[in-house]
Amino acid sequence: MAIEYKKSLAVFSDFVGVEEAENLLEWLLKNPKGKINLAECGHIHAANLQVLMAVKPQIVAGSKDENLQLWLGML
Amino acid sequence: MNSLLEQFLSEARDFLQSISEKLMQLESNPNSVPLMTELFRFVHTLKGNSGLFDFPEMTRVLHASEDLMDAVRNGRVNYSNTLADQLLEAMDFVGMMMDEIQVEGKIIKNYSATAAEVAKSLRGLLDSADAVNVPVAIEIYTEEGLAAKAISWAELPELNLPESIAMALYRCVMDGDTVFWLQYTPEPECFFKGEDPFFLARQVPDTLWRNVISTNDASSLAEMDVYRSQLIFQFLTTAPTEELDDLFRYVPDQIHRIKIPALAFVKPNGSVNNQTVDDEFISSALVLLEENNLAGLTRTLLTMLELSAPDLWSSSVLRWVLQCIEVEPDNERMQYALLNALRTQITPDWSSMTPTIKPHEVAIEPVAVRSVITPTIPVISSGLPDELLQIFHTVVNTQREILSLPGKWSAGRLQSVAATLLGCYRTINHVYEIETEAALQLALTEKSPLPLLALLEAALLDVAVVNTPESEIIESLGGRENANRGSEDVVSVGRRSEDAAGASQSKTLKVDQEKIDRLMNLIGEMVVAKNALPYLANRAETVFGVRELAREIKSQYAVINRVAEEMQDTIMQVRMMPMSFIFQRFPRMVRDISRKLGKEVELVLEGENTEADKNIVEALSDPLIHIVRNSLDHGLELQDVRVAAGKNAVGKLIIRATQESDRVLIEIIDDGNGIDPTVIKNKAYEKGLIDEATLERISDQDAVNLVFAAGFSTASVVSDLSGRGVGMDVVRSAVERVNGTVGIESIAGKGTRIYLSLPLSMAVTNVMIIQSNEQIFGVPMDLVVETVRVPRSQVRMIKRKQTTVLRGRIVPLLSLNDLLANDVAQLPNEDDEFATLIVRIHGEHVGILVDNFRETVDIILKPMTGILGGLPGYSGAALLGDGSVLMVLNPRELI
Structure with a gap:
């Protein structure tokens, strides 16, 4: 799993594909205070990106991938 | 692959x-x-x-x-x-x-x-x-319009950049880099195409600034469709155009690119408060600037900067001035504008400094634009779209307000209002030209706007009245449109189901030719193996003396023989191809060439379904193209020439394929100017192809046939002779390679008919086996006219060459042993008669002396490969039933 859902934290790792988007949105809707950890994430599919943009969850750790962080830093 | x-x-x-x-x-x-x-x-x-x-x-x-x-x-x-x-x-x-x-x-x-x-x-x-x-729609939306129009300052994207990035970008442009503002709007369905726009966006090279916008319009998060892209990516990049083009080559229509001028980045930001930089400082700075004392100005600015809080708008302006002095010390206008901005607290209007920007290279979203146009088309063509009406009303209402304004009305003002109204009426297809003109005249004489106002009111009413039913029309049109869309859906669904049905019913298989060839080889071996059975039966009877077994073998052989022959037939059928395979390219070719030559040609294709072996059909394609091109180029005349000659203005070219027993006959007939035998004769004589005696007695038909002679197709002949015969010898050799013949008939001034006769299949060759010098050879049966036995006494020597008279014709006799360079005399039979094979070569009968005749067999002729392939005297080899190899002679080359 590219996203590991913990109690109130979703840990993204490696490449998060398009198929994760729906689950992610569901999880975020169920856990309105859910936080995101992107540290080990290399890329997220645009579908996930727009979920994050729409829900605007708190991001507790930015990605170690500099280029990705440049983009996600704005969230 | x-x-x-x-x-x-x-x-x-x-x-x-x-x-x-x-x-x-x-x-x-x-x-x-x-x-x-x-x-x-x-x-x-x-x-x-x-x-x-x-x-x-x-x-x-x-x-x-x-x-x-x-x-x-x-x-x-x-x-x-x-x-x-x-x-x-x-x-x-x-x-x-x-x-x-x-x-x-x-x-x-x-x-x-x-x-x-x-x-x-x-x-x-x-x-x-x-x-x-749709002239109206196009005025508003054209793609060209957008592309051609210079982007005005106002159309530049709103850039809200951090100062440091803006300054870096400004410096980039000043250093000669091109900074593009790039907006990438992935289409909503892109996720279903396996695209990841974010990934693509991350690939944009040399990005100095990036942003992503969500256009999420779902009212609640739960309703959000995560699989419809709602993202817009924006970049500022210095990457070269080609690199960007390459990166976005799949989605060029989703990219909007604008070249950003340096000044667009100069946009001070920060908090504005009442505490402005005092006027005194600004005045002194301006004085320093006027004196061109940049060093002094820099010092003053730095001091001021130290005194004010860094996050103030004014501080930002100061930093920009410093930046400008550093990068563009000569740009006084800019420095002045910036300093002046300190006073006004408004970002300078750079558009006055650079009036227009060059048109950007990529048009804005043509696809999206088109999708706007398309549905409105039917509405516009018969009624009026709502938007247009709205615009119309806005404009007319404005004019009404203008007209209602009190004050003195000059003629120019009245005229301008009249012109505007006229334009409006035209747009909605209501022509009030005469009325407007009349009202204008009246207004001019009265110097009052009232007549125009009256007309306007009347017209507005008119439009409203006319438009009430029209809005209904629009509605009904909309309905019909929906209905259309519905039926379209039905059509497309129907089509898909048709496709599916077609696929399941399709009885056609595409098979690699190699597989068929392999099958062909296998059946060939099968035939050979099968042919071994009679030998076996023979041996059983003669060597082992079991007649019963021999008979059984023979009856089994009959069965295998029947199946094998059927199989062979079927495989031949598989290899058969319709002539349309080569015919289908002619319409295009004839069209292109005739257009180029300015001739009008009607092409008639007949017998496209005639089938022949794939190899034959393929071998035909080049010669046919050659012939057709010749006919078009040199055969058919120009239109006026044809009319002058009393012919139909449109030339006719017929390409016809017919099957005649086991051969295919292809005719190329044109009604052009034909070939003049006299000209050919003289040319051939000049070229030394025929001697004087031949020149005198050669028949017209033979003369025309001279175009096939090798060497006739030289450039000079082509130009002198209107080119007939260009590479005709090439055509002939190509046709002969597949055992075909080619002939030509022409009547000067009337037209030409070229015919090719080809075997249906070259897979199975019927050969006659002959014996000479204790070896056996095969001779293709289609060359053999007859076999005769010529008594030694009938052989005459003419000019040291053996000849004989056969049915009143002199037939030259050639010994096969001589032809094959065997220094052995041919053996006559007991009655001292020579076995003579009469073959037809280029229409001439020639006798070949052999030792003895044997049976005829159907063989699968395999062309010789490798070193043996260079032997011209043989057309190939085949395996016989007893396993021995039969060499098949090629008498054409041999003689």
Whole structure:
């Protein structure tokens, strides 16, 4: 799993594909205070990106991938 | 190359062929809806297939073609020759790319520019047609309009950059870099195409600033459709255009690119408060600037900067001035404007410094624009769209307000109002020209706006009245549109189900030719193996003395023989191809050549379904092209010449294929100027091809046949002789290679008929086995006229050559042993008669002396390969039933 859902934290790792988007949105809707950890994430599919943009969850750790962080830093 | 690609290529070629065929047919029948629909389907399928592979250029061109065909199909664009030309050209381009893929496995050259050009010219047709049909819509939306219009300052994207980045960008532009503002709007359905726009966005090189916007319009998060892209990516990049083009080559229409001028970045930001920089400082700074004391100015500014809080708007301005002094010390206007801004607290209006910016290179979202136009078309053509009416009302109301204004009315003012109103009325197709003109005159004389106002009110009422039913029309149109859309859906669904049905019912199999060839070889071996059985039966009887067994073997042989022959027949059938395979390219070729030559030619193809072996059909293609080209170029005359000669103005070229027993006859008949035998005779004599005696007695027919003589097709002859005979010897040798013959008949001034006769199949050859010098050889039966036994006493020597008289004709006799360079005399039989094989070579009878005749057999002739392949005297070898090899002679070459 590219996203590991913990109690109130979703840990993204490696490449998060398009198929994760729906689950992610569901999880975020169920856990309105859910936080995101992107540290080990290399890329997220645009579908996930727009979920994050729409829900605007708190991001507790930015990605170690500099280029990705440049983009996600704005969230 | 993977098998999918191979299949795509082979199918795509068929499609291209069908497309050009359909285009040809449309040319003669431009209004045929079924043809158009079919054509659209071909292009549509081809486009879809090409999308499976990484050939964006190909897909783009096909996409444009598809759009165009769709427009034609729906009657939005009329079919025209220009359109056909464009489409054909596009298909040629696609074909060219396919050739490259075939050879290299991928597209190597960079065709993106060409592809864009081709696609653009196709779309150009679409747009020009749109312009004709919907003039109103086009005024508002044209793609060209946007492309051609210079981007004004106001149209630049709003840039809210952090100061440091803005300054870096400003410096980049000043250093000569080109900074593009790039907006990438992925289409909503892109996720379903396997695209990841974010990934693509991350690939943009040299990005100095990036942003992503969500256009999420769902009212609640739960309603959000995560699989519809709602993102817009924005960049500022210094990457070269080509790199960007390459990166976004799949989605060029989703990119909006604008070149940003340096000044656009100069935008101070920060908090504005009342505490402005005092006027005294500004004045002193301006004085320093006027004195061009930049060092002093810098010092003053730095001091001021130290005194004020860094996050103030004014501090930002100060930093910008410093930056400007550093980068552009000569740009006093800019420095002045910035300093002045300290006073006004408004960012300087840079547009006055750079009036316009050059048009950007990529038009804004043509696709989106078109989707706006399309649904409005039917509405515009019969009624008025709501938006337009709204605009109309706004404009008219404004004019009414203007007219109601009190005050003195000058003539110019009245005229301008009248002109505006007239324009409005024209837009909505209400012509009030006369009335407006009259009202204007009245208003001018009265110097009062009242007549115009009255007219305006009346007209407005009129429009409203007319428009009430029209709004209904619009509604009903909308309804019908929906209905149409519904039926379209039905159609497309129907089509899909048709496709599916077609696929399941399709009885056609595409098989690699190699497999068929292998099958062919196997059946050949089978025939050989089968032929061994009679030998076995023979041996059983003679050697082992078991007659019973011999008989059983023979009866079994009969069964195997029957099955094997049927099998052989069937495999032959598989290899058979209809002549249409080569005929189908002629319409296009004839069209192109005749256009180039300015001749009008009607091409008649007959017997396209005549079948022949694949090898034969393929071998025919080059000679046929040659002949047809000759006929067009030199045979058929120009229109006025034809009319002067009392012929139909349109030349006629018939290509006909017919089957005659086991041969295919192909005729190419034109009603052109024919071949003048006298000219040919003289030319041949000049060339030394015939001697004087021949010149005197040669018949006209023989003279015409001289065009086949090798060496007749030299350049000078071509030009002098109107070219008939160009490479005709090449044609003949090509046809003869597949055991065919070629002939020509021509009547000067009336036309020419060239006919090719070819065997249906070259797989099985009927040969006669002959014996000479204790060896056996095969001679193809189609050359053999007869076999005779010539008594030694009948052989006469003429000029040291053996001849005999046969049925009143002198027949030269050649000994096979001599021909094969065996120094042995031919053996006569007991009655001292020579076994003589009379063969026909180039219409002449020649006797070949052999030792003895044997039976005739059907063999599978295998051409010789390797070193033996260079032996011209043999046409090949075959295996006999007893396992021995039979060499088959080629008497044409031998003699």
